[in-house]
Amino acid sequence: MFWTSYPTRLWSTAFVTFALGLLGCLMPGRCVALIQPAAVLAGPTNDILEVSGAALAPDGTGGVLYRAQLNGVTHLFVVRFANGGWEPPVEVDTEDLYGASDPVIAAGDGGRLLVAWVQPRNVSPSDIPEYELITSSLQPGTNGFGQAIMVDPEVGEKFTGDVSGVDPRLAMAPNGAADIVYRVTVNDCGQLDPSTGTVCPPNSTDKLVLVRFAHFKYLTWSQPKTINRAPQIAMRSPTVENAPSIGIDLNGNGVVAWQEPGADRVARIWVRRLFGSELGNVLQASPEQIEGRPVSTDADAPAISVNAFGEARIAYRIQGSPGSAVSSPEVFVNSLPSSIDPHGYALTGSKVVTSAVRATLGLPSVSIDEEGNYRLAWTQEGSARELSGSRTTGGAPVEIGQSTALQAFSSINPAGGGTSAWAASQSGSAAVAIREDYGKNAFQVGQRAGTVPGPVSGLAVAGDGQGDTLLGWMQGSVGNSEVVGDFVQAPPAPFEVSAPIGWVSPTKANISWSEAPDAMAGVTYTVYIDGKARMRGLTGLSAHLRSLGLGDGKHRLQILASDAAGQQTMSVADELQLDANPPIVTLRYVDHHQGVLVAVRDRASGVKVSATKISFGDGTRLSGHAKATHVFRHAGFYTITVRVRDKVGNSATDHLKVKVR
Numbered sequence: 001m002f003w004t005s006y007p008t009r010l011w012s013t014a015f016v017t018f019a020l021g022l023l024g025c026l027m028p029g030r031c032v033a034l035i036q037p038a039a040v041l042a043g044p045t046n047d048i049l050e051v052s053g054a055a056l057a058p059d060g061t062g063g064v065l066y067r068a069q070l071n072g073v074t075h076l077f078v079v080r081f082a083n084g085g086w087e088p089p090v091e092v093d094t095e096d097l098y099g100a101s102d103p104v105i106a107a108g109d110g111g112r113l114l115v116a117w118v119q120p121r122n123v124s125p126s127d128i129p130e131y132e133l134i135t136s137s138l139q140p141g142t143n144g145f146g147q148a149i150m151v152d153p154e155v156g157e158k159f160t161g162d163v164s165g166v167d168p169r170l171a172m173a174p175n176g177a178a179d180i181v182y183r184v185t186v187n188d189c190g191q192l193d194p195s196t197g198t199v200c201p202p203n204s205t206d207k208l209v210l211v212r213f214a215h216f217k218y219l220t221w222s223q224p225k226t227i228n229r230a231p232q233i234a235m236r237s238p239t240v241e242n243a244p245s246i247g248i249d250l251n252g253n254g255v256v257a258w259q260e261p262g263a264d265r266v267a268r269i270w271v272r273r274l275f276g277s278e279l280g281n282v283l284q285a286s287p288e289q290i291e292g293r294p295v296s297t298d299a300d301a302p303a304i305s306v307n308a309f310g311e312a313r314i315a316y317r318i319q320g321s322p323g324s325a326v327s328s329p330e331v332f333v334n335s336l337p338s339s340i341d342p343h344g345y346a347l348t349g350s351k352v353v354t355s356a357v358r359a360t361l362g363l364p365s366v367s368i369d370e371e372g373n374y375r376l377a378w379t380q381e382g383s384a385r386e387l388s389g390s391r392t393t394g395g396a397p398v399e400i401g402q403s404t405a406l407q408a409f410s411s412i413n414p415a416g417g418g419t420s421a422w423a424a425s426q427s428g429s430a431a432v433a434i435r436e437d438y439g440k441n442a443f444q445v446g447q448r449a450g451t452v453p454g455p456v457s458g459l460a461v462a463g464d465g466q467g468d469t470l471l472g473w474m475q476g477s478v479g480n481s482e483v484v485g486d487f488v489q490a491p492p493a494p495f496e497v498s499a500p501i502g503w504v505s506p507t508k509a510n511i512s513w514s515e516a517p518d519a520m521a522g523v524t525y526t527v528y529i530d531g532k533a534r535m536r537g538l539t540g541l542s543a544h545l546r547s548l549g550l551g552d553g554k555h556r557l558q559i560l561a562s563d564a565a566g567q568q569t570m571s572v573a574d575e576l577q578l579d580a581n582p583p584i585v586t587l588r589y590v591d592h593h594q595g596v597l598v599a600v601r602d603r604a605s606g607v608k609v610s611a612t613k614i615s616f617g618d619g620t621r622l623s624g625h626a627k628a629t630h631v632f633r634h635a636g637f638y639t640i641t642v643r644v645r646d647k648v649g650n651s652a653t654d655h656l657k658v659k660v661r
Contacts, residue, residue, distance in 0.1 A: 034489045034567055035434055038448040041079040041472070042066065042089050043482030048474060049074060051458035051483055055107035056081070056470040058174050062462060063113055064472030065092075065105040066483045074099040078138075078145075079485060081470055082111055084564065086485060092136055092145045093117065100134075101163060106172035107462070110140035114178050114216065116170055118155055118163045131156035131163045133182060137219065151214050151221050157185040157207075165209070165238025169246045171306070177252030178216035179274055181227070181244045183209050189234055206234035211244055211258045215277040222277035228260055229270060229282045235260055236267050236298065241363060247306030252276065255312040255336060257285060257302035264288070267298035269316045271336060271347065280345070285314050285334045287350050293325035299332075305368040307465075310339030313374045314347075315364040320357075329361035331378055335391070353387060355397050356380060362405070367412040367463055375418045377410035384408040384422040384433070401433050401445065405456075411463025417443070419469040419488045423456045430456045432473055436488055450475035450484035466493065491567040492516035492523050497559050503577045503605035505648045509545040511576070516561035516569060526560040529576070533560075550578050552604045579604035582652035583644040593661045595631035602646045611645035632660045 042048060047069040056062035063078045076092035092115045093100050103117035114137045122130040133152040136145040156163050168182035188207040189200035200206060210231055215222040228235075236242055236259060244258035254274035262268045268288070273280030286299035301317040314334045320326040331353040337344045353376065362379035372391035377384065384403040389395040400408075405423035412418040417437030424433035424447065431449040449456070454476035462470045467490030475484045495516040500508065516523050527535035527543055534548050557576040562568045583602035590597050598614055600607050607626045614622045616630045617638035632638065637659050645651040 035436060035444065035446040035448070036487045036489065038450055038484050038486050039086055040450050041086055041483040041485045042068070042077065044452045044476065044480060045482070046479045048481045048483060049478060051460055051472050051474045052076075052103045053105040054460035054462040054470050054472040055105045055113065055172070056462040056464045056468065057107040057109050057112065057172075058464050058466060059109040060084075060464055060466075060468060061109070061111045062107040062464070062470050063105065064460065064470070064483065064485050065103055065115060066458075066472070066474070067100065067103065073097070074101070076100050076103050076115060076117060078105065078113060078115065079472075079483065080111070080113070081485070081487065084487075084489075090138070090144055093119070093134070093148065094145070095148050096134075102166050102168060104168050104170045106170035106178055108172045108176045108178075109174040111138070112140060112172065112176050113138040113145075114170060114172055115145070116151065116168045116180055118166050118168070121153065128159065129156060129161035130154065131161070133166065133168060133180075135180070135216070135221070139176075146219075149219070149221060151180060152182070152184070152212065152224050155182065155184050158187060167238065167240060167243035169244055171246045171248035171254055173248050173250060173252040175252065176217075177248070179213060179246055179248050179254035179256070180216070180221075181211065181213045181246045181256050181258070183211055183238050183244065185209050185238060188237070200234045204234065205237050207237050208232075209235040209238060211260070213246075213256060213274060213279075215252075215274065217252065217276070225277070225279060227256060227258065227272055227279060230260070233261055236300075242267070242300040245302045245304040247304045247312060249306050249310040249339070250308035251310075253310055253339060255304060255306050255310070257304045257314050257316070259298075259300055259302060262288065266296055267300065269299045269302045269314065271304075271312070271314060271334075273310075273336075273339065273345070283336070283347050285347055285350065286316055286318065286332065290325035295326055296324040297321045297326060301363045303364050303366045305366045305374070307338075307368045307370050307372070309370065310344065311341075311368065311372055312336040313366050313368040315366040315376055317361060317364060328357050328359060331356040331361065331364050331376070333366070333374075333376065333389075333394075335372075351394055353397060354394070356385070362403075363407040365407065365409045365461075367410055367418065369412045369414040369465065371414065373412065373414075375410040375412045375420070377408040377420045377422070379403045379406060379408050379422065384420065384424075386410055386420045386435075386437075388417070388437070400435050403433075404430070405459065407459075409459065409461035411461060411469045412465070413467030413490050414465070415467060415490070415493050418467070419461075419463070421459065421461050421469070421471055423459055423473075429453060430475070432456055432459060432471065432486070434471070434486070434488060436490075448484075448486050450482050452476035452480060452482050454481065466490065489563075489567065492561040492563055492569045494569060495559075495561065495571060497557065497571045497574050499557050499574045499576045503579045503648050505650055506546045506548075506550060506578060506580050508648070509550070509576065509578060510542065511545065511557065512542040513559050513571065515541060523561050523563050526562070528558040528560060528570075530556050545576075550580065552578060552580050577604070579646055579648045579650060582650040583607045583646050585642045585644060585654045585656065587640070587656050587658065589658075590629060591631050593659075594635075595629060595660070596640065596658055597629050598627070598640065598642060600626045600642065600644050605647040608645045608647050611643070611651070613643040615641040617641070635661050
C-alpha cells in the first residue's frame with residue numbers, strides 16, 4: 001500500500017490535505033470520496049448570532065439552522081440542502097414577535113424539516129418572563145415552514161425566567177415522526193417552593209428539574225410526559241454538558257438518555273425506550289461500581305445514536321476523582337440491542353474507551369449503523385480522537401488531529417469508516433478539520449473555512465446513515481460573521497451484480513445489478529468485461545451483452561457506478577461463462593484410408609450428445625455419439641454430414657468430403 005500527502009489551496013482561507021490509500025477504481029470496493037469546498041450560506045453580516053444545528057435525512061435532504069437579527073428581533077433561519085446543493089435561507093419563526101432562543105433542527109425524507117425553539121409568551125405578576133417551547137415544520141412539496149405549534153407552555157425557570165437549561169433535542173424518522181426531549185427547571189435549592197417536596201442536599205446548587213418528552217406525528221404533538229425516574233429528587237444545575245440526548249428508529253420509536261442522581265446522590269446516566277407517546281422502562285446506563293469499587297463521581301455528557309432497527313449506542317463521560325473507581329475523566333460506551341431482539345430491553349453493559357483517560361476530556365459524539373457498528377469521537381487535551389467498533393469489539397482510539405474546541409463529531413458509513421469533524425487551526429487561522437475514513441485504513445483529511453477571518457463556533461455535524469455528512473458553522477466574531485456549510489459525499493455504496501449461472505449463449509447473456517445507493521444524484525453504470533469498458537452511461541439496472549461480440553470462455557464481469565460528482569464504486573468481480581460457437585467436428589482417416597473417425601468437441605458448455613447426428617454418405621447413419629468410427633465397403637468419394645448442438649443451444653451442420661481407398 002502506498003500513501004501520498006500534499007496540500008492544495010482551494011479558497012483564500014480554505015486548505016485541504018489528503019492521505020489516501022491508492023485503491024484503484026478497478027479494484028472492488030470504494031474509490032475516493034468528495035469533501036466539497038466550503039460554501040458561504042449567509043453573510044458576511046453583523047446580524048448573524050450563531051449556528052444552532054444541522055440535520056440530514058437518509059435521502060440526502062436536510063439543512064443548517066442559524067439565528068440572526070431581523071429588525072432588532074432574533075429570528076431563526078434554515079439553509080436547505082437538496083439535490084446536492086444549497087438553497088437560499090428560509091425564515092422559520094415568521095410569527096415570533098419577541099425573539100427565539102435554544103433552537104434545534106431535525107430532518108426526514110422528502111425534504112422534511114422540523115425546528116424547535118424557546119420563545120417568550122407572557123410576563124408573570126412578579127415581572128418574570130414566561131416561556132414556551134414551540135416547533136414549526138417544513139413538509140414535502142412546500143417552500144416554507146408552517147404555522148408554529150406549541151409543545152409545552154411553561155419551560156422557563158419559575159423564579160428567574162432563565163431558559164438557558166431547556167436544551168431541547170430533536171430526532172426525526174424518515175417518515176416524519178419525531179421525538180423531542182427537553183428540561184423544565186421548576187425550583188432551585190436556594191428558592192424552594194415547600195409544596196413541591198423537593199429533596200435537596202445541604203448547601204446545594206442543585207435544582208428541581210423535570211426531563212420531559214413529547215412525540216410528533218401527523219403534525220401534532222402528544223401531551224408532554226416526565227421521564228425522570230425520581231422527579232422529586234433535585235438534579236444537577238442544567239448545562240450543555242449534562243443535557244439529555246435522543247435518537248429514533250425507522251418506525252418512529254425513540255431512545256432517550258439523560259443525567260439524574262441515583263440513591264447515593266451521584267449523577268448517573270439513564271436510558272428509556274419511547275414507543276410513540278408511551279414510555280418504556282428506566283435502564284441504568286452508567287455503572288455504580290467497577291470491579292467492586294464504587295463510582296463516586298458524576299457521569300455526564302450523554303450522547304446517543306439509534307439505528308433503523310432500534311439498536312442504540314450510548315456514550316458518556318465520567319468525571320473521575322481520586323478514591324473513586326474512575327480516578328480521572330474517562331469516556332464510556334454502552335449499548336441497547338435492537339427492539340426486535342429478545343434482549344432488546346436490557347443494556348449490554350458499560351465499557352471504558354481505552355486511553356480516553358485525561359485531565360481535560362471533551363464531550364463524546366457517537367453514531368451507529370444498521371449492523372451495529374459504531375463510531376465515537378471526542379477531544380482530549382487539545383487533540384481530536386476517534387474510535388470505530390462493532391457489536392462485539394471496541395476497536396482502538398486514533399488521534400486524528402489538533403483541536404481548539406471541547407467537542408469532535410462523528411458520522412458513520414455502513415460500507416466502512418465514516419467522517420469526523422472538529423474545530424482546528426491551520427497556520428494560525430481558524431478552520432474546521434474533516435477526516436473521512438474508508439476501509440483498509442485509507443482516509444483523507446481536509447481543512448475548510450469561510451471567507452471571513454476569525455474563530456469557528458457552533459460547529460454542527462449531521463450524517464444520513466449512508467456515509468454522507470452535512471456540516472455547518474459560524475466563521476468570524478459576532479458583528480462580522482457568516483454561516484458556512486460543507487458536505488462530505490461518500491461514493492455510491494457497494495452493490496450486487498447478477499450474472500447468469502453456468503454457460504450461456506450470447507443471446508441469453510443478460511446481466512443485472514442492484515441499485516448503488518447515492519444520496520446526492522443519479523448514478524450511471526459502466527460494464528467492464530475482462531478489465532475493459534464495453535458499455536458506458538447506463539442508467540438502468542440491467543444490460544444485454546449480445547451485441548458485444550464476446551467469444552467463448554470465462555469472462556471477468558464488473559460494474560462501475562459513478563455519481564454526478566465523479567465518485568465511483570466498482571463491484572466485486574463476477575464470472576460470466578459464454579459459449580458463442582457450436583461444437584467443432586474433426587475428421588481422421590483410419591484403417592489405411594478405408595474408414596474415418598468423426599469426433600465432436602466443445603470446449604465451453606460441452607456437446608449435447610443426444611442431438612448429434614452423423615450421415616456417412618453411404619447410407620449409414622448414427623445418432624447420439626460424440627465420437628464414431630466408420631469403415632466404408634467401397635472406395636470412392638463421400639460427403640459426411642454432421643449435425644451438432646452444444647448444451648446452450650448453439651447448433652451447426654457440417655459437410656465433410658472424404659476420399660477412401
